[in-house]
Amino acid sequence: MSLQQECEPPLVSVIIPTYNRSEYLKLAIASAVKQTYQNIEIIISDNCSPENPQALVESFGDSRIRFWRHQQNVGMLANQQHGFKMAQGKYVASLHDDDIWNEDFLTKLVPLLEANSELVIAFCDQYIINASGKINKIGTEENTRAYKRDKLAKGIHQSFYKIGLIDKSIPTAASCVIRNNFIDWHTIPSEVGGMWDLYLTYLCCISGGSAYYYPERLTQYRAHEQTDTMLSGSRDVQAKIRKAKSEMFCYQVFMEDPRLQHFKTYFQRKWLEANTTLGIGLLRSEQIAAARPYFWQVLNQQKFDVRTIAALTLSFTPRVVASKLMKIPK
Known part of the structure; x- marks a missing residue:
């Protein structure tokens, strides 16, 4: 091995799953290309966007970029996983097609992993930006507090079940770098769905490795009308149904894991x-008979829950009357 090869920093695979967001995608790719940490491959996995982004990707003229386009829409999780399965790097980092990295994101996190072979993940804090890219200062501070990163100590956390799965302090989807060989990307079940980032955190937690928190905002998470939480109407209902099913699957797995019994x-x-949320989603989509078992499931175990009782009562109320009587909490 040559001296140059010995001194070369390890390869980092940057995964950018995308679907029909060419303007945002351009900014995301640019933030990856401009990383001061240069030894990277940028894997862009397109989920059969109606507007093929291949020309946009090729316009960067960067040999580090690898582009893959599915011939049909395979769903968010499968598209995401495909990018990770293509990764050749020692480390992997996910970058959403509508988010942005600071130029020193990888430069500040990768050396932490290199310095300690027991680390499985290094993560940082993030800015919240709006659709036009302006930083939402209030939203940013609220986000940091909501996920308790304002109280999280800098440095190594050897057992991070609570940090990752209870406080959800680790923004696995877009603000971390993961040691690639700790995760088997082929075994993530499809039922994980939109909760793949929480499940990925779970896999990191049970890997036996440690986590490192770097308390600086090195990424920009975009909150805009195309995110699931900002959808409206029937699309909103379907998004909530999908999310509730994914949550039920993940929390069922966590409950059954003997390593997590302290948090059962x-x-x-x-x-x-999540059962109640799924029931409400089905109720709103006029699947009344399908909704009720989820409400009974909750009441059989929890006995009294105002949200669930209200939803179950509404399911027995004539639809014309029900829409006027009450609005079920989301």
Whole structure:
């Protein structure tokens, strides 16, 4: 091996799953290309966008970019996983097609992993930006506090179940770097769906490795009308149904894991909440008979829950009357 090869920093695979967001995608790719940490491959996995982004990708003229386009829409999770399965790097990092990295994101996180072989993940804080890319200062501070990163100590956390799965402090989807060989990307079940980032955090937690928190905002998470939480109407209902099913699957897995028994009560509560959310989603989509078993499931175990009782009562109320009487909490 030559001296140059010995001194060369390890390869990092940057995964950018995308679907029909060419303007945002351009900014995301640019933020990856401009990383001060240069030894990277940029894998762009397109989920059969109506507007093929291949020309946009090729316009960067960067040999580090690898582009893959599915011939049909395979779903968000499969598209995401495909990018990770293509990764050749020692480390992997996910970049959403509508988010942005600071130029020193990889430069500041990768050396932390290199310095300690027991680390499975290094993560940072993030800015919240709006559709036009302007930083939402209030939203940013609220986000940091909501996920308790304002109270999280800088440095190594050897057992991070609570940080990752309870406080959800680790923004696995877009603000971390993961040691690639700790995760088997082929075994993530399809039922994980839109909760893939929480499940990925779970896989990191049970890997036996440690986590490192770098308390600086090195990424920009975009909150805009195309995100699931900003959808409206029937699309909103379907998004909530999908999310609830994914939550139920994940929390069921967590409840059954003997390594997580200390947190079983919390996971059970979240699983029951997801049951109610799914029932409400089905109720709103006029699938009344399908909704009721989820409400009964909750009441059989939790006995009294105002949200669930209200939803179950509404399911027996004539639809014309029900729409005027009450609005079910989301």
